[in-house]
Amino acid sequence: MRRGHRTPATRTRAAATAGGVRRARAARRTAGPLRGAVAAGAVAALLAAAALALAPLLTGCGGGGTGGGQAQGGRLAVVASFSVLADITANVAGDRATVTSLVPPGADPHEYQPSPRDLQRVAEADLLVVNGGGLEGRLLDALEAAGSQVPVVVASRGIPPRTPQPGEPPLAAGEVDPHFWLDPVLVKRYVATIRDALVRADPAGADTYIANAAAYGRVLDRLDRWIRRQVATIPPARRTLVMDHASHGYFADEYGFRVVGTVLPGVGTDEAPSAQRLAGLVTTIRREGVKAVFVEAGENPDLARQVAREAGVRLVDDLPDHSLTGRDGPAPTYVAMMKFTTRRIVEALR
Ligand SMILES: [Zn+2]
Secondary structure, eight states, X not given: OOOOSOOXXXXXXXXXXXXXXXXXXXXXXXXXXXXXXXXXHHXXXXXXXXXXXXXXXXXXXXXXXXXXXXXXXXXEEEEESSHHHXXXXXXXXXXXXXXXXXXXXXXOGGGOOOOHHHHHHHHTOSEEEEOOTTTTHHHXXXXXXXXXXXXXXXXXXXXXXXXXXXXXXXXXXXXXXXXXXXXXXXXXXXXXXXXXXXXXXXXXXXXHHHHHHHHHHHHHHHHHHHHHXXXXXXXXXGOEEEESSSOOHHHHHHHTOEEEEESSSSSSSXXXXXXXXXXXXXXXXXXXXXXXXXXXXXXXXXXHHHHHHHHTOEEEEEEOTTSOOOTTSSOSSHHHHHHHHHHHHHHHHO
């Protein structure tokens, strides 16, 4: 049986790993021989260039020389657990870092199992960004077992997990809803946390990270206002959601929806529903006058299709909200993904 999310234990582990960020940072300041050599080489090269002609370059170097030396010789290597997080991180990192995602586009982060190659990529990274809330339980377990020293930042750190609204399916004991990213207002918290982690990993880039985070914050503000305008076109009584799994709680809280049911129990995609649950969901959809059932792209839509058919409502099965698409798809970025998802929801419920 696959495991759900949840577990205070996982959260504690994530927090403990984040504590490892501090240890790793301290270790980096005292610089191992290799890093020290790289940093010294880069500083020497900069000084030589400055001496040649451009004195102003020196002031541009900031406090270079201690910490973050690797960023002067090349870009930071940052690994994010899944594509949504990678795009958010890349917006903050700008051109000072190369940001890659462990879970490839189109794959379900709930089902992710790190491969040995993934663990190697993490081991070679300067920073690992995870969502938290139990989403990366298997990855963090594997890193802990491998004695990983890579700094880890939990993007959702400090965001209180939601409790289901009255009438929503309850969570299992200890289960945490990890889908904070489907609320752009909460993603601004991610941005601040990621910014601070990048500044710690690469102090020389602080001004860049702070400016990028502020600019992306304004993008998220515009996205938030755009979503509100779209949602306002749905009659209030129709702002009800039936999802494949409990993915849209934070979105619902922010934009005034009620999540009246889910096909799968819980906040993950790994538990099968009983026939009784499905029959109950059909009854709920009819009683509440729900207009559609929504499923993430890449998930098997068979059960949701069955429910939608029996209830006589629409099935929307292409929400890319757990995984961005490639450049040619409808959701190559977080902002494009949120707009596409919102449009699909609004069209179906209006
Ligand atoms: Zn999910």
